Structure formats: C-alpha cells, structure tokens
Amino acid sequence: xxxxxxxxSASGTPGQRVTISCSGSSSNVGSNNVDWYQQLPGTAPKLxxxxxNQRPSGVPDRFSGSKSGTSAxxxxxxxxxxxxxxxxxxxWDDSLSGPVxxxxxxxxxx
Amino acid sequence: ExxxxxxxxxLVQPGESLRLSCAASGFPFSTYTMNWVxxxxxxxxxxxxxxxxxxxxxxxxxxxxxxxxxSRDNAKNSLFLQMNSLGAxxxxxxxxxxxxxxxxxxxxxxxxxTQVTVFS
Numbered sequence: 001x002x003x004x005x006x007x008x009s010a011s012g013t014p015g016q017r018v019t020i021s022c023s024g025s026s027s028n029v030g031s032n033n034v035d036w037y038q039q040l041p042g043t044a045p046k047l048x049x050x051x052x053n054q055r056p057s058g059v060p061d062r063f064s065g066s067k068s069g070t071s072a073x074x075x076x077x078x079x080x081x082x083x084x085x086x087x088x089x090x091x092w093d094d095s096l097s098g099p100v101x102x103x104x105x106x107x108x109x110x
Numbered sequence: 111e112x113x114x115x116x117x118x119x120x121l122v123q124p125g126e127s128l129r130l131s132c133a134a135s136g137f138p139f140s141t142y143t144m145n146w147v148x149x150x151x152x153x154x155x156x157x158x159x160x161x162x163x164x165x166x167x168x169x170x171x172x173x174x175x176x177x178x179x180x181s182r183d184n185a186k187n188s189l190f191l192q193m194n195s196l197g198a199x200x201x202x203x204x205x206x207x208x209x210x211x212x213x214x215x216x217x218x219x220x221x222x223x224t225q226v227t228v229f230s
Contacts, residue, residue, distance in 0.1 A: 002154050035216045037155075044205055044220035045155070050213045088155055092215045098171055099215045101155040 003028065004089050004102035011108040012079045020105045022072040022089030028100055030070040032092040036063075039086040039104075048087070049074060081109050112136040112219055114206050119224030124197055126228075132189040132206030132221055140184035143167075143209040145217060146191050148202035148226075158204070159191065173199070196228045 005023040012018040024030065036049035047056050049065035052072065064075045072091075076083055089102040118130040130146070146158040159180040160169040168180055179192040189206050203223040210218030 032215075033213070035213075037217075044223055045217070046220070047210055047216060047218045050210055050216040050218075054213075056210065056218060090155075090215075096172070098160070098169065099157045101157075103154050 002103035003093060003096070003100035004091065006087075006089060006102035006105045008103070009106045009108065011110055012076075013110045014079055014081065016079045017075060017077045018079055018107060019076075020074045020087055020089075020107070022074070022102050024070050024072075024091060024100075026070060027095040028070075028091040028093040029067065029072055029089075031094060034065065034067050034072040035090045036065055036074045037088045037090065039088065041085070045088060076107070079109055083107060084109050114208065114219060114221035116204065116206055116221040116224040119204065119226045121227045121229060122196055124228055124230050126196055127192070127194045128196060128226060130191040130193065130204055130206075130224060130226075132191075134187045134189065134208070137208075137219075139187040140164075142211075144182060144189045145207045145209065146180060146189075147205045147207050147217065147220075148200075149205065149223070150202045153202075156202075161189070193226070196226075198228050198230070200226060201228050202226060 033051045037045040038048045039045045052067040053065045062078050086104045088104045093100045113135045115133045145160050161180045177195045181190045205223045206221045207217035208219040210216035
C-alpha cells in the first residue's frame, strides 16, 4: 500500500491528452513539492517533473505538472508511442521524514 | 556522461549481510547528496536512505533503521549501503540516486539498479 494514491492505469490514442492523478495528505502533497518519474520498461526511473511543474532539461514540454491542495496531476499532451511507461508521483512526507511514492500508473498508447 | 553504476547485489539467506556499491562518474560527486531507493513489484518504489555530501547528515527509512548503514568515499566517487539482518521484505532492486540540484528530495540521476534477493 503506497502512501500516495494513483490510478493503476491510463490510456489514450496517439495525439490525445492523458492526465494522471496523485492523491496525498497534508503531511506530504499538501505541504511539499511533488515530483513525477517516468519508468520505461526494463529501465530505472527518470525524473520528469520536479517542484510540481518544473521540467529538467531534455524533458519535452508535452509533459506538465500541477498541484492543488493535497492532489497533484501529470498531463501528457500529444501522446506518443514512446510515452508507454509507468509513471510515479513522489513527495516529501513530514510525518515519515522521507520521500514517499505513489503506486505508479501504467500508461498504454492504444 | 553522468553515470551511476551499482554492484554487489545477489542471493542471500535470511539474517545474512550484503554490501552494495555505487560508482559515480561524469559529475562532481563530492558536491551532491545521494540516496538509495528500492523497488519491488508488490510495494513499488521505497526510499531507503539519504547521505549528505560530506556525510554529516544521514537518514534512513524506518523499515531499515538499525540494520542498514549508508556511507560514501568522495575520494573514490563511491556510495555504499551495508545491509545486515536481511529479511524477505528486503528483496528488491536497489538503486542509487543523485539528488536533483536545487530540489531537495528529487532524484535527478539513477543507476541501473542491482537485484537483492533474500530467500530461505
């Protein structure tokens, strides 16, 4: 059972917009920044979004993040086949004194 | 190229120990905080440990506190995780992860991971 809650799956056709939610509490998402990671099959996670809505260099602007209250979301616009991956949200948890992760959302491109 | 390469994983029995290593290259290792994160199919991603750039700040997840010890050798650009009293719940892929500059708790560079399997 992960501390942050994500839907297990999401899907869309090429070119569509897909949104993934991440629900937490006042001790994590509600009071700290949220990060998003992309994990392609058989590889390590990769930082996709940090500080709620910032993209590291090299990450396409098709990926965007937002946060409101104790929830955050990742949007993928112009969905492409190479976006098929698992996506994880993460945030620092003040009660646990460490980062916590969501259970991951598998994105399928139909 | 910035790179992290883990090693030291393997098959061990409950109660045994294992020492993981992470070799860093392509960036000023001594200026970055480092972490260990593990992943299992069932429990997903779990942060394990944090160590500051000069080893003065060290933190652990409650699940490993008292059993695992993180350390680093900045002269050798290396990170370590000594794991004692291993149990089945410690079975996972272990990643070393570098903090993303300017964003505490964000992991901007990951290694390829090393598998640790505890079996009886």
